[in-house]
Amino acid sequence: MFEFRKSVFALALAAGIGGVAGALPAPVAAQTIKAVMHSDVKILDPIWTTAYIQRNFGYMVWDTLFAMDEKFEVKPQMVEKYDVSADKLTWTFTLRDGLVWSDGKPVTSEDCIASIKRWAAKDSMGQKMMASVASLDKVDDKTFKMKMKEPYGLVLQSLGKPSSNVPFMMPKKTAETDPNTQIKVEDVIGSGPFVFVANEWKPGEKVVFTKNTKYKPRSEAPSGLAGGKVVKVDRVEWIAMPDPQTQIAALQNGEIDMIEQPSTDLLPLLTKDKNVKLVEFNPLGNQYVMRFNQAFKPFDNAKIRHAVMVAFGQEDFLKATIGNPKYYKVCKPVFICGTPLASEEGMKDVLNQNAAKAKELLKEAGYDGTPVVLLQSTDLQVLTNLAPVAKSQLEAAGFKVDMQSSDWQSVVARRAKKDPIDKGGWNLMLTSWVAADILNPVMAGFFNASCDKAMFGWPCDPEIEKMRDAFSKESDPAKQKQIAIDLQKYWVDHPTHVNLGQWYQPAVQRTSLDGMLTAPVPVFWNMTKKK
Amino acid sequence: MLDFIARRLIAIIPVLAVVAIFVFLMLRLTPGDPAAVIAGDNATSDQIAMIRGKLGLDLPIWQQFAIWIGDMLHGNFGESFFFKKTVVELIQQRLEPTLALSICTLIIAVFTAVPLGVLAAYRQGSWIDRIVMGFSVLGFSMPTFVIGYILIYIFAINLGWLPVQGYVRIGVDFWQFLERMVLPSITLAIVYIALLARITRASILEVLNEDYIRTARAKGLSTRVVLMRHALRNAAVPILTVIGIGIALLIGGAVVTESVYGLPGLGRLTVEAVLSRDFPTIQAVILMFSVVYVVINLLIDISYTLFDPRIRY
Numbered sequence: 001m002f003e004f005r006k007s008v009f010a011l012a013l014a015a016g017i018g019g020v021a022g023a024l025p026a027p028v029a030a031q032t033i034k035a036v037m038h039s040d041v042k043i044l045d046p047i048w049t050t051a052y053i054q055r056n057f058g059y060m061v062w063d064t065l066f067a068m069d070e071k072f073e074v075k076p077q078m079v080e081k082y083d084v085s086a087d088k089l090t091w092t093f094t095l096r097d098g099l100v101w102s103d104g105k106p107v108t109s110e111d112c113i114a115s116i117k118r119w120a121a122k123d124s125m126g127q128k129m130m131a132s133v134a135s136l137d138k139v140d141d142k143t144f145k146m147k148m149k150e151p152y153g154l155v156l157q158s159l160g161k162p163s164s165n166v167p168f169m170m171p172k173k174t175a176e177t178d179p180n181t182q183i184k185v186e187d188v189i190g191s192g193p194f195v196f197v198a199n200e201w202k203p204g205e206k207v208v209f210t211k212n213t214k215y216k217p218r219s220e221a222p223s224g225l226a227g228g229k230v231v232k233v234d235r236v237e238w239i240a241m242p243d244p245q246t247q248i249a250a251l252q253n254g255e256i257d258m259i260e261q262p263s264t265d266l267l268p269l270l271t272k273d274k275n276v277k278l279v280e281f282n283p284l285g286n287q288y289v290m291r292f293n294q295a296f297k298p299f300d301n302a303k304i305r306h307a308v309m310v311a312f313g314q315e316d317f318l319k320a321t322i323g324n325p326k327y328y329k330v331c332k333p334v335f336i337c338g339t340p341l342a343s344e345e346g347m348k349d350v351l352n353q354n355a356a357k358a359k360e361l362l363k364e365a366g367y368d369g370t371p372v373v374l375l376q377s378t379d380l381q382v383l384t385n386l387a388p389v390a391k392s393q394l395e396a397a398g399f400k401v402d403m404q405s406s407d408w409q410s411v412v413a414r415r416a417k418k419d420p421i422d423k424g425g426w427n428l429m430l431t432s433w434v435a436a437d438i439l440n441p442v443m444a445g446f447f448n449a450s451c452d453k454a455m456f457g458w459p460c461d462p463e464i465e466k467m468r469d470a471f472s473k474e475s476d477p478a479k480q481k482q483i484a485i486d487l488q489k490y491w492v493d494h495p496t497h498v499n500l501g502q503w504y505q506p507a508v509q510r511t512s513l514d515g516m517l518t519a520p521v522p523v524f525w526n527m528t529k530k531k
Numbered sequence: 532m533l534d535f536i537a538r539r540l541i542a543i544i545p546v547l548a549v550v551a552i553f554v555f556l557m558l559r560l561t562p563g564d565p566a567a568v569i570a571g572d573n574a575t576s577d578q579i580a581m582i583r584g585k586l587g588l589d590l591p592i593w594q595q596f597a598i599w600i601g602d603m604l605h606g607n608f609g610e611s612f613f614f615k616k617t618v619v620e621l622i623q624q625r626l627e628p629t630l631a632l633s634i635c636t637l638i639i640a641v642f643t644a645v646p647l648g649v650l651a652a653y654r655q656g657s658w659i660d661r662i663v664m665g666f667s668v669l670g671f672s673m674p675t676f677v678i679g680y681i682l683i684y685i686f687a688i689n690l691g692w693l694p695v696q697g698y699v700r701i702g703v704d705f706w707q708f709l710e711r712m713v714l715p716s717i718t719l720a721i722v723y724i725a726l727l728a729r730i731t732r733a734s735i736l737e738v739l740n741e742d743y744i745r746t747a748r749a750k751g752l753s754t755r756v757v758l759m760r761h762a763l764r765n766a767a768v769p770i771l772t773v774i775g776i777g778i779a780l781l782i783g784g785a786v787v788t789e790s791v792y793g794l795p796g797l798g799r800l801t802v803e804a805v806l807s808r809d810f811p812t813i814q815a816v817i818l819m820f821s822v823v824y825v826v827i828n829l830l831i832d833i834s835y836t837l838f839d840p841r842i843r844y
Contacts, residue, residue, distance in 0.1 A: 042613035042614055042807070043569070043613055043614075043615075044615070048569075049570060050570065050571030051569075122578065124575065164571065180578075180581045180585060181585070184615065202624060203613075203616070203621070204624075204625065204799055204800060204803060205795035239793070240793070240795065241696060241793040242802075242803075243790050243793070245680060246683070246695060246696050246790075246791055246793055249696075250695040250793070253694065253695045255694055407563075407806070409563050409567075409806060410562040410563050412567045413562055413563045413568075413808075415567075416566075416579050418576070448575075452576070453575065453577065454575070455574075456576060458576075
């Protein structure tokens with residue numbers, strides 16, 4: 001590939017030192033996909049952290065009991081069959097035949113029970129489910145029962161949760177690790193489609209996975225994160241490459257096969273190159289969100305928060321950050337457009353950028369002109385331009401805004417602290433959610449309104465919590481949807497956050513790569529690579 | 532001499548103490564919480580607080596400092612907050628690329644800049660002198676990452692001679708190692724060449740008017756011998772000083788160059804550690820760079836005696 005090397009080798013051959021090497025048979029090259037992911041893998045425990053790179057890592061190595069398909073339906077994955085008793089108080093799960101860990105030991109129901117417990121100790125949806133669980137009991141090596149204190153409607157949605165924290169099944173010994181302690185490198189043993197090659201893991205350089213030859217895929221065709229996880233390459237390498245310009249150059253030069261999240265600024269460059277293609281693998285995309293800090297004035301007042309919803313219009317945010325309309329969508333429903341719970345009900349009078357109406361509301365609510373502190377992240381390209389747009393729309397509505405800029409990690413640290421505004425606290429911050437994390441009111445962290453137990457912003461609203469509880473206990477999809485609509489209508493007047501539109505991030509691949517599945521997570525099974 | 536070296540080595544201790552206190556306080560007093568970074572975007576306040584407790588970040592600053600210093604005195608530089616590896620292991624893993632980059636850069640820089648500087652001085656005012664000085668200004672003014680992108684565009688994308696990025700360990704495949712070192716080393720060397728060429732030219736010009744140069748010429752020695760044996764040797768002390776000072780330039784440049792070329796070295800480790808607020812790693816890497824800087828300058832001071840017999844310690 002590289003002329004320099006060819007020249008040096010030619011010189012070596014001319015000098016007569018390459019003759020022996022020339023006589024050796026060429027080794028059969030393993031089919032390897034080299035991909036640059038959105039971040040380097042530093043932590044190996046997808047339960048310990050909610051970071052997306054660990055979730056992606058988890059899908060390579062571990063498997064799940066259930067998984068969500070392309071149509072957002074939860075399908076059995078490691079589970080062969082399951083049933084629920086007539087009183088909906090006992091769930092019985094039976095594992096598929098032939099499931100083994102990569103060290104050769106069989107996957108047992110005890111492994112799964114321990115894994116569910118560890119996941120549920122960390123994940124908010126898991127915590128909610130476990131509040132209704134009376135016991136988890138082994139029946140035999142392949143079967144276990146989950147007995148409920150009361151009927152719970154989100155058992156399958158919880159166990160088939162597609163995004164962080166995903167309930168990955170781990171060996172009992174690993175799953176018994178304290179949920180607040182990272183698992184050890186040597187404990188990264190999964191029953192998923194790939195095997196993590198620990199001795200080739202070099203943080204900051206690469207993570208290596210090989211095909212798990214012991215893995216037994218389901219017989220169904222792959223769909224989303226469900227179905228048969230058939231691995232069609234020998235090896236996958238995630239290369240750590242922080243510089244976006246270098247990533248593109250390496251892709252064009254054929255040194256890597258894929259970039260999970262190419263910089264949106266550089267996409268026009270790529271569309272001109274015949275050897276690369278854009279792949280929109282995640283049609284759900286992401287949602288921009290502004291979060292209120294409800295622990296302090298003025299956003300402890302629901303009317304003032306509602307005024308912000310009236311003042312805002314989504315398109316300016318999307319234009320300023322994404323630019324190309326192909327990669328964004330104005331979407332008023334708070335649950336992702338195109339998913340079962342999306343509805344326009346209650347949204348007619350908000351998100352229309354109506355500054356005059358917002359001014360009136362502010363006056364009625366008694367806003368006293370105290371500046372509000374708006375945090376701006378300056379180093380994440382997809383977030384940087386949100387804050388100036390928010391500032392401009394808020395000021396048009398009569399707010400006084402003190403926009404404070406810092407790098408993203410400082411924003412993350414600051415938003416987690418419940419300090420008063422004059423002691424380094426904050427009023428508003430902007431972020432983005434992966435759509436797969438916010439598909440229903442229980443899953444969506446920003447709807448958690450349980451005061452101090454809620455995420456940063458600390459909303460405290462018993463009515464929202466009541467509706468979330470009702471949603472979690474309902475198993476009829478039509479009734480669930482009605483609860484979600486009622487919640488949305490209530491939330492418009494008592495917002496915990498404001499949704500600012502959806503955006504999409506295509507991956508970019510060499511044309512030699514094919515078979516990437518449509519899913520909320522980039523997965524590598526089903527992918528093929530032409531020689 | 533031994534007395535001098537011993538005194539200089541002992542002088543490292545207060546330097547390191549000051550660096551340690553400064554780095555520790557700087558990290559604790561600037562905004563950023565490693566626990567919030569580790570916990571991820573969807574974490575609750577309780578989860579973040581729990582991680583903070585696990586990492587010992589909820590202890591008073593003086594207590595954290597005492598624990599860190601105590602551990603260091605026992606040879607324990609701590610464990611990275613993120614990697615579940617000791618900082619020493621991480622540094623060992625990342626040392627080779629940075630060391631290779633630095634050595635290749637130094638070789639390219641010294642063997643290019645010194646002859647260019649000597650030539651420019653010898654031909655003072657000529658077109659060669661102007662080109663060398665023009666290159667110096669350009670090399671000094673252009674940011675390292677811009678040089679990197681230009682070289683990648685020409686030699687990797689357009690000509691396809693060299694790879695864009697990556698690192699292959701020298702023990703794995705020497706040719707691939709060399710291929711991947713060429714562009715980063717040249718990128719980093721350019722600013723160094725610019726600096727060294729200017730200093731070499733100035734130093735040589737100073738000694739070219741000395742009596743002993745005139746005597747050497749009068750003896751009928753060739754220009755090469757006059758320049759290399761008499762002029763350059765006497766001009767070596769300021770050149771060596773600049774090479775020593777330039778080590779700091781090299782460390783700073785390595786951070787950018789390693790990011791542009793995807794080299795998994797200490798420069799990138801530092802950037803990653805700073806961005807994720809990995810306190811133990813940042814502290815250890817900065818302390819290590821300080822030791823390297825002090826030791827290299829000590830070696831430079833010792834090397835003066837080889838070029839100037841009047842210098843004795």
